[in-house]
Amino acid sequence: MTREVAERHDAIAAVAEVFREHGYAGSSLTAITQQTGLGKGSLYHFFPNGKQEMAEAVLEDVSAWFEENVFLALRDSEAPARGIEQMFEAVDRYFRSGERICLLGAFALGDSREPFERVIHRYFSSWTEALAEALLRTGFTAPKAAEMAEEVVVGIQGALVLARSRQDPQVFTRTLQRLRRRIPTIQS
Amino acid sequence: MTREVAERHDAIAAVAEVFREHGYAGSSLTAITQQTGLGKGSLYHFFPNGKQEMAEAVLEDVSAWFEENVFLALRDSEAPARGIEQMFEAVDRYFRSGERICLLGAFALGDSREPFERVIHRYFSSWTEALAEALLRTGFTAPKAAEMAEEVVVGIQGALVLARSRQDPQVFTRTLQRLRRRIPTIQS
DNA sequence: TATATACTGTACCTATTGGTACACATAAGG
């Protein structure tokens, strides 16, 4: 791993926080510059296509994190129930028990989503499909598995909206618990 | 009803569509001007405090619509089950069966939400509380009613996120059906 | 019809926007 890659990744993480706070259109280069500590020179060195490339990189990075830490476990054909349990744990960790929002969801609702439609679409499709597959393998019928998968992803996203709106992260943890309970095979 | 009020309300509705499409920061005055057909003169006549007042007016307008068409029916102590059924119908109509997003939810996740925190908070609190009250009156225990109310509002918001993300409005109608089924007293 | 009030178009302002150019620093490899 060369030095460049490592630092570009640090830049991505820093820029992500700015987008999380201000949205895409709301994140001016000045804001990005100040909150990341990176000058324009560095920023345009890592992201030659400017702001849009920054956003693409950030969304790809989040997607990759979920691919690796969530979807992969769900696709593990050996232990579907354990994969689902791992998903709930990773999701709770990632969203800091409701204190963080989902950048993909925010971009989907927000300004100028067109350039990012594909990444957003893929993220939610992968998630729902991987979860449905896992549920299928735990013994649910295909339609029931698909319905439950959609219910879980919908619930997580909705809970993030409500947690932020009501400034009450507990909405998120409560919802996660409720969704967990709805899947009998993983009741602990 | 004087002419002024009527036209200001038309302006609000037109501006709302722009915010729905581009978000707050993403809606430039030029974009608002062009998409609404209103010149800066008119815009600043109706909203002397500029863009922020436009957004406040829009959010207040949406809130008022829900207050009148949704929360009011829920608070009707005569027929709680019918009030809940009316809520589902109004919600389905308002969000155009999943083709429209919730501006309050979008602003909650999006850029510069601070100035609008109060309206957003009130909207979701009113909704959840009115629904919980109605469920209580249909015979559920208080904790069960509160849980179900949260589940419904969370589900609606999450479904809007997913419907937009996957460009599939059916996610919304399916979710609405599923939530309806979960409330035994209104099963049709 | 006179007049006050509601509404609108245009010209203009300054600050900030995203983006570029480029000299410079830094460090590793030969």
Add this chain to the structure above:
DNA sequence: CCTTATGTGTACCAATAGGTACAGTATATA
């Protein structure tokens, strides 16, 4: 030590941002 790569700070740019000023046009009411 020289060269090549990667990384960075600064000055600069045209375009656009949100906002203001104000003269002008409708319109309602008396």
